[in-house]
Every structure is written in structure tokens, then in C-alpha cells.
Amino acid sequence: MPPSSFYGQSLACIILAAGMGTRMVSRLPKVLHPVAGRPLIGWLLETVQDLSPEKIIVVSGPDKTALESAIPPSAILAVQSDRKGTGDAVRSALPDLKDFSGDVLILMGDAPFISRETLDRLLTLRRKTGAALAVAAVEDGDPSGYGRMILDAGGFLNRIVEDKDCTPEEKKTRLWNPGLYCVDGARLGEWIGRIDTANAQGEYYLTDLPKIASADNAKTAVLICDKADEFTGINTREHLARAEKTIQKKLRRSAMAGGATLVDPKTVYLSWDTKIGQDVTIGPHVVFGPGVEIADGAEILPFCHIEGAKIGPGARIGPFARLRRGTVLEDDVHIGNFVEVKNATIGAGAKAGHLTYIGDAQIGARSNIGAGPSPAITTGSTSTTVSTSTKRPLARAANVCVAFSSDLAIGAETHCRPECDSSLVATVSATYSATNNLAEHTERCTSFSISFPMQSFGHQDHP
Numbered sequence: 424m425p426p427s428s429f430y431g432q433s434l435a436c437i438i439l440a441a442g443m444g445t446r447m448v449s450r451l452p453k454v455l456h457p458v459a460g461r462p463l464i465g466w467l468l469e470t471v472q473d474l475s476p477e478k479i480i481v482v483s484g485p486d487k488t489a490l491e492s493a494i495p496p497s498a499i500l501a502v503q504s505d506r507k508g509t510g511d512a513v514r515s516a517l518p519d520l521k522d523f524s525g526d527v528l529i530l531m532g533d534a535p536f537i538s539r540e541t542l543d544r545l546l547t548l549r550r551k552t553g554a555a556l557a558v559a560a561v562e563d564g565d566p567s568g569y570g571r572m573i574l575d576a577g578g579f580l581n582r583i584v585e586d587k588d589c590t591p592e593e594k595k596t597r598l599w600n601p602g603l604y605c606v607d608g609a610r611l612g613e614w615i616g617r618i619d620t621a622n623a624q625g626e627y628y629l630t631d632l633p634k635i636a637s638a639d640n641a642k643t644a645v646l647i648c649d650k651a652d653e654f655t656g657i658n659t660r661e662h663l664a665r666a667e668k669t670i671q672k673k674l675r676r677s678a679m680a681g682g683a684t685l686v687d688p689k690t691v692y693l694s695w696d697t698k699i700g701q702d703v704t705i706g707p708h709v710v711f712g713p714g715v716e717i718a719d720g721a722e723i724l725p726f727c728h729i730e731g732a733k734i735g736p737g738a739r740i741g742p743f744a745r746l747r748r749g750t751v752l753e754d755d756v757h758i759g760n761f762v763e764v765k766n767a768t769i770g771a772g773a774k775a776g777h778l779t780y781i782g783d784a785q786i787g788a789r790s791n792i793g794a795g796p797s798p799a800i801t802t803g804s805t806s807t808t809v810s811t812s813t814k815r816p817l818a819r820a821a822n823v824c825v826a827f828s829s830d831l832a833i834g835a836e837t838h839c840r841p842e843c844d845s846s847l848v849a850t851v852s853a854t855y856s857a858t859n860n861l862a863e864h865t866e867r868c869t870s871f872s873i874s875f876p877m878q879s880f881g882h883q884d885h886p
């Protein structure tokens with residue numbers, strides 16, 4: 424892709440994001456609603472940043488703190504104190520464009536899936552034609568709700584009429600406005616100043632620009648686009664769901680193209696940043712939240728919910744497993760049904776086959792966590808270490824509260840320090856695998872005690 428200097432002009436981008444999104448019926452600014460786990464504005468910012476513009480100005484409503492965390496430090500946040508329409512929103516960005524005379528690309532924050540290719544085409548069109556204003560127009564899909572683009576007999580853009588302002592005749596126009604404009608920076612300020620509020624909504628419409636440009640006899644150009652999908656604007660929750668569907672389709676397709684098997688693709692929900700290795704198999708009904716990396720050869724069985732987790736090569740997860748933020752599974756780990764893992768590293772070859780919560784823990788290689796135990800729920804700042812791989816203690820823990828009620832099974836190769844502390848918080852009956860070092864105690868020991876605060880898992884002799 425050519426850098427922005429390729430166009431022979433410097434480039435600034437304005438993203439309009441101040442609208443509260445009345446039609447979303449939400450307290451969250453519309454552009455922060457997520458699609459595939461990423462705020463709408465994040466999708467657009469990625470594409471815009473790819474153009475390496477000199478400036479990116481995001482127009483926010485008065486509550487700019489909400490948007491601050493969603494934009495990169497290099498972007499400028501301009502505030503539109505009173506939301507008086509898209510034309511007024513651009514006016515709020517003008518102080519940050521003082522003396523800027525290059526291309527100004529204006530984009531709607533709620534139409535975030537516009538492709539880099541389309542932006543290139545629009546910029547190139549303005550450069551080639553020398554038009555003071557170049558706009559995109561879409562010829563595909565359902566135009567209802569969008570501004571209609573009225574061309575004159577010569578095929579030049581005459582005006583854009585908002586859906587609410589259309590005459591019945593204008594409503595029949597198939598060509599609609601996706602809200603993507605490229606304007607000569609030297610003229611933008613003056614043109615914005617001439618927009619008025621004489622329309623059905625009493626707002627300053629940015630869509631008045633073509634009319635104003637024509638009145639000045641300035642040259643305009645229209646880029647006709649024939650694929651509606653990338654221009655879909657999101658105004659309602661229904662639109663949001665539709666966008667999710669479109670993006671999911673793309674993400675699934677690219678996962679499969681990268682060498683993953685999705686047994687029933689339409690039931691797998693991916694996040695924008697899900698990284699999937701080669702020969703990974705994902706069963707039906709698996710949902711990924713943000714921050715998941717799956718290494719080659721891993722298998723995710725049906726009905727798993729996974730976020731913020733790193734899954735090592737050859738791991739086998741599920742069915743019905745939940746991996747939460749901070750989970751790291753090393754090679755060939757097996758996490759079985761009804762196991763929840765949070766903020767824990769599980770060593771190579773370790774298994775938690777069923778019905779377990781593992782949190783804030785480190786589980787040694789080849790450990791076998793049986794049904795029921797919660798080896799670590801920290802209530803303090805120090806995390807638990809559970810290591811059952813070799814002749815190391817089963818647990819060294821500080822500030823650990825362990826609560827469980829079912830049987831505790833301690834896996835093979837476990838060595839457990841026979842220490843027992845006071846202040847017991849849980850007593851469970853225990854079963855031990857034949858090969859662990861507790862086997863020698865089993866005749867004498869029918870209960871297994873956990874102390875709090877604890878130094879280790881201990882055992883209690885039967886009286």
C-alpha cells in the first residue's frame with residue numbers, strides 16, 4: 424500500500440464520534456459498543472492509522488473520558504460540547520486543523536468497517552480529478568435510513584438529501600451516502616461555516632457540503648462503490664448484531680484459511696484478535712473473548728468459553744471448559760469438562776480432567792488435578808504455587824483460602840509435605856493415586872485438611 428505522501432498531499436483524518444447514539448438506547452457512547460470484542464472506533468482507527476496520516480482527530484462528546492482509553496496517544500481528541508449535527512462535529516475539529524491545506528478525510532465513527540482499499544481509491548480520485556470534494560456513494564443494498572445522493576444529468580453530484588428530508592421521488596434513489604468524504608483542507612473551514620440548520624432535524628448537516636461546493640463552482644467527484652457491507656452504519660442494536668454477523672463470518676473464514684478446522688463454523692464466535700495456529704480443531708459452540716492465542720495442534724472441544732488465555736501446542740480443552748484472563752497452558756495440557764481456570768499457569772502435560780476451579784496458581788508439569796479441589800483461591804497478594812510434578816511440595820501458599828466440599832483426588836507423582844496447621848477452613852475426604860507419596864498415610868488418614876493462612880496442604884491423622 425502506498426504511504427500517504429504518495430498522494431502528493433499531506434493527509435488529516437477526522438472521525439466523528441460525538442453522537443450518543445440515541446437509537447442504541449444506551450448510556451455507552453455508540454462508538455464504544457463492541458463488535459467481535461473490539462469497540463467500533465477501534466476497527467476504524469486501525470484502518471485509518473494504516474494510512475499514516477499527519478493527524479487523526481477524533482470528535483468526542485463532552486464526556487471525553489469515555490473515549491480517551493479507546494484512542495491511540497497519537498490521535499487528537501476534539502470535543503463537540505453540544506451535539507448539533509455532523510457539520511457541527513467537523514467544526515469542532517477545525518481548531519486542530521489550523522493552516523492545514525492537505526487532504527482531509529472525514530469518516531463516521533459508527534461506520535467502522537470501511538476498507539483501506541476504499542480510502543485509497545477515494546484519495547486517489549480526488550488527487551487525479553483535482554476535485555475540491557470527493558465523496559463515496561454506494562449503489563448496493565438497502566438505502567433506507569441513509570442520505571440519498573442526487574446526481575445531475577451529467578452524472579455529477581448535485582446534493583445529498585437526508586432520509587428524513589427526502590420527497591417521495593428522492594426516496595426512490597438507490598444511490599446512498601456512506602458518510603465518507605475527502606475535502607480540500609484549504610476550503611473545509613469556510614464551507615463548514617456556511618452550513619445552516621434549515622432541515623427536518625434542525626441540525627448542521629455535513630451532507631450540505633456538495634451543495635455548498637456546487638454553489639462555489641468547485642469541482643466535485645463521486646466514487647461509486649458496489650459492495651454495501653463495508654459501509655454499513657450502526658445506529659441500532661439490530662445493526663450492531665448484523666455487523667457482528669458479518670465480521671464473524673470474515674474471522675471464521677480467515678481462521679480456516681490459516682489452517683484451523685472449525686467443525687461447525689457458524690457456532691464459533693471469535694474475537695478480533697484471536698490468534699489460531701495450524702491444525703487447531705475447534706468444536707461447535709465455542710466462544711472466544713479478547714486476548715486468546717492458540718498454538719498449533721491444540722483441540723478445543725465443544726461448549727468452551729475462552730478469553731485472555733494462551734493455549735500451548737497440543738493442548739486439549741473441554742468440552743464445557745472456561746478459561747479466563749491470565750491463563751497460560753503449556754504444551755499438551757488437558758483441561759476437561761466443568762473446569763474453570765483464571766490467572767494460572769499450568770505446566771506441560773498437566774491435567775485437570777473435571778469439575779475444578781484453578782485460580783491464581785502455578786501447577787507443575789504432569790500434575791493431575793482431580794475433581795472438586797480448588798487448589799488456589801488467593802485472598803491476599805501472594806499467589807499460590809501448586810507443583811505436583813516431582814518430589815516438590817504440593818502447595819506452598821500464603822494467604823490462601825481454599826473452600827470445597829467434594830472429594831479431593833491427588834494425582835500420581837505427588838509429594839505432599841505432611842504438615843498441618845491450625846485454623847482449619849475445610850475438611851474433605853481424600854483419595855490418593857497409588858503412586859503418590861501420600862499413599863503411605865492412607866490407612867491412617869481419612870481426612871485431609873487445609874489450613875488458613877496456610878503454609879502447605881497438610882494431612883490430619885485419623886484419631
Ligand code: UD1
Nearest residue numbers: 439440441442506507508509512532533569570600602656
Ligand atoms: C449520517 C449522514 C447520512 C449517511 C449516514 C451514513 C448526516 C447529516 N447524515 O447519518 O447522510 O447516510 O451518516 O452512515 O451527516 N456525530 C457527531 N456529532 C453530532 C452528530 C453525529 O459526532 O452532533 C457522529 C456520530 O457519533 C456518528 C456520525 O457522526 O458516528 C454519524 O451520525 P449519525 O447521527 O449516526 O448520522 P446518520 O443519521 O447515520
Ligand code: CA
Nearest residue numbers: 533656657658
Ligand atoms: Ca449513523
